[in-house]
Amino acid sequence: MYIEKGILAKESKETAEVILFFDELFDSVNGSYYGSKKKSWKPLLGPVTPTSSHQKYWTDARKVFKSMKFYTKNGKSGVVPSITNWLQTLENLDLLMKKLATEHNLTSIWIRHFNQDPLENFFGCVRSHGVRNVNPTCAGFEVAFAALLINNLSSNHSPGANCEKDKCVNIKSLRNIFFENRVASSPVPTEIDFRHITSDDIIVGIELKKNNPKVIAQLEYVAGYVLRKTKTKVFKNCPNCNNCLFNNIKEITNIAVKEYKKEKKLLTYPATELVASFSDMQDVIIDIIKFNAAMPNIKNYIKTVFCMINNYNYITCQMHKKDVIMYMEDLICNFFLFNWCKDTNRVLKGSRTDYDKNDEVQKMCYDYYIKRRRN
Ligand SMILES: [Zn+2]
Known part of the structure; x- marks a missing residue:
């Protein structure tokens, strides 16, 4: 359209076609309830149904991928893993949709549900938990997961990752399980300190x-x-x-x-x-x-x-x-x-002097006692 109107040069036609191809390809595997509402002019963002254009699009896309080649500087041609994997993905999706329709009678499917972004976002959260938790042990992973669950997975997007924010809503009411006996108006401890549950430096053993x-x-x-x-x-x-x-x-x-x-x-x-x-x-x-x-x-x-x-x-x-x-x-x-x-009362009264110096409150009590005592 822009080329016909003379906004873009004629030579850019092929580039535009390739970009459009990839845009539609990503749409076809990214349809979600939320996305389709926002962009109703993009039919491929809708659910896969027996009458939707997805399957026909995928058949065409496979032909395009099969014809694609990459050339090196020296003019050598080759196939790159992304093309092979796209071909595999499209073939699998096609098969899966048919199987779901015939064997399970599912006729309307949001493809975003097969997307692994939520998983990547989740691992991103675990990695960034406790400053930089990049190589956790199994036990470390477990506590990071527990902490995230309790702290409501503070973000559902992994910063810096190559995936979109997912719409996976976490269990906001989980905290109620642990604080069920509490009056609703009282303040809730907001964050669990990572140190308290990894505990390696706290627990003596x-x-x-x-x-x-x-x-x-x-x-x-x-x-x-x-x-x-x-x-x-x-x-x-x-x-x-x-x-x-x-x-x-x-x-x-x-x-x-x-x-x-x-x-x-x-x-x-x-x-x-x-x-x-x-x-x-x-x-x-x-x-x-x-x-x-x-x-x-x-x-x-x-x-x-x-x-x-x-x-x-x-x-x-x-x-x-x-x-x-x-x-x-x-x-x-x-x-x-x-x-x-x-103990704290005893420090305040002056009957205990061997209090823990790291204990802020007890230290304050001791200072108070020293200041007020009658000499
Ligand atoms: Zn019992």
């Missing part, structure tokens, strides 16, 4: 703690306390729960030492897996409180992090598993939050 009898004994004691309360409130005498949550061979020496009257079995022996997961939770929760004590709804934040770091495979009682986990995590949060408040 139970093996190291085992070298310090004081640390491990304290840990087993807390685990035992929580387990005892959970038993009374949740699973009572369930044999399955008793089996997987308690250490039935009673191998934990630190608690055994505390038992003065061995025959009475006053203290509880938690399963080793339970102690290990308590150890991880303890490290994470202490770190969260230390740096975020002023965070609104900190307990819900902690519980969300727990969801991602904990592996409760060892709890085999399907009947109580959910309740046991919920009750225990709640109790652990209360326990540590209460202890922190108690």
